Structures are given as structure tokens and as C-alpha cells.
Amino acid sequence: MEKSLRFLLSRDDWYHQRGYWVLANTFRNSGIEVILGGIQTPGEIAKTAIQEDVDLIGYRIMQGAPGILLALLFKKLQASNALDIPVIVGGIIPQKDEVYIKELGVKEVFHPYSALEKMAEQVKIIAIKAREKRPDDKYSVKTLTAQ
Numbered sequence: 001m002e003k004s005l006r007f008l009l010s011r012d013d014w015y016h017q018r019g020y021w022v023l024a025n026t027f028r029n030s031g032i033e034v035i036l037g038g039i040q041t042p043g044e045i046a047k048t049a050i051q052e053d054v055d056l057i058g059y060r061i062m063q064g065a066p067g068i069l070l071a072l073l074f075k076k077l078q079a080s081n082a083l084d085i086p087v088i089v090g091g092i093i094p095q096k097d098e099v100y101i102k103e104l105g106v107k108e109v110f111h112p113y114s115a116l117e118k119m120a121e122q123v124k125i126i127a128i129k130a131r132e133k134r135p136d137d138k139y140s141v142k143t144l145t146a147q
């Protein structure tokens with residue numbers, strides 16, 4: 001049986017919403033099931049991701065502290081044995097922070113003017129690879145194909 005990819009999209013900021021909605025729409029149009037987390041703390045993101053059994057977490061960060069937020073998120077995921085859920089990040093991410101958050105475990109960072117359809121294809125590959133590596137009993141469905 002095939003299960004479509006499920007992504008959680010969360011953000012840290014009330015003011016800059018446009019990129020978040022544009023991206024949610026792009027992912028949906030490319031066949032991804034999108035869970036809209038809205039504005040969430042790292043702890044809330046980890047909890048929602050596990051409850052909703054998602055294949056990927058997308059976190060939009062605008063407010064200048066990506067290192068702190070992501071260190072917390074990975075800590076929460078680790079505490080729940082859920083580090084196998086890949087995390088991608090978008091928004092305004094300074095270069096020095098990008099290096100650090102990738103060291104923490106972020107799979108990809110998307111900046112302003114990233115091409116939307118290309119992003120969707122890239123993140124699907126990240127999510128599929130991660131799902132293939134998960135233990136069989138962690139998710140009920142084992143196979144899927146990119147749409």
C-alpha cells in the first residue's frame with residue numbers, strides 16, 4: 001500500500017506569513033499532505049510531528065535565532081527517539097547560522113528566491129530517503145513512490 005508524504009510546516013513569526021503559505025500551497029500542489037502547525041515552539045513542533053506521524057518537518061525561521069531554536073528542536077526530537085524525522089529550514093538564515101544548523105542536523109536550508117517547484121522535488125527526495133531508513137515497526141507503511 002502506498003502512503004502519500006506528510007509534512008509538518010511550522011513557523012516562529014507572526015508577521016512574515018507569505019512564504020509559509022506560498023510554500024504550503026506549493027507542497028500541496030505537488031502531492032504532499034501538509035499539516036499546518038502555524039506558530040509553534042520547538043517542543044510543540046516535536047510533539048506535533050510525532051503525533052501526526054510526519055515524514056518531514058519544515059520550519060520557517062525569521063527572528064534571528066535559528067541556532068537556539070533548532071538546538072532545542074533536535075533535543076526534543078532526541079528525547080522522543082524521533083531524530084529520524086528530517087528537518088528543513090526556510091526564511092532569513094545568516095550564513096554562519098546555516099553552517100551551525102546543518103551541523104546540528106538540518107538537511108537543507110532555503111533562502112528567499114529559492115525556486116518553489118525545485119524545492120518541492122528536493123524535499124520529497126529527502127523525505128523518501130528518511131522513510132526508507134526507518135525501522136519497519138515505526139511506521140505502518142513501508143513503500144512509497146514520489147509523485
Ligand code: B12
Pocket residue numbers: 009010013015016017018019020022023057058059060062063064088089090091092110111112113114115116
Ligand atoms: C513582505 C515583507 C514583510 C511584510 C510581511 C507580510 C506577510 N504577511 O508575510 C511585513 C510588512 C508585515 C513585514 C514586516 C517586517 N519585516 Co519584512 N519583509 C518582507 C519582504 C519584503 C518580502 C518577504 C516575502 O513575503 N517574500 C515572498 C516569499 C514567497 O518568499 P520568502 O518569504 O523569502 O520565502 C522563500 C524562502 O525563505 C523559503 N521559505 C519560506 N517559508 C518557508 C518555510 C519552510 C518550511 C521552508 C522549508 C522554506 C520556506 O521558500 C520561499 C521560496 O522562495 C522581505 C524582504 C525580501 N525580499 O525577502 C522583508 C524582510 C523579511 N523583513 C524584514 C524585517 C526586518 C521586517 C520588520 C522587522 C521591519 C520592521 N522594522 O518593522 C517587520 C516585522 C515586524 C516584527 N515584529 O517582526 C527583514 C528581515 C531581516 C531578518 N530577519 O534578518 C527583511 C529580509 C527585509 C530586509 N532586507 O531587512 N515584512
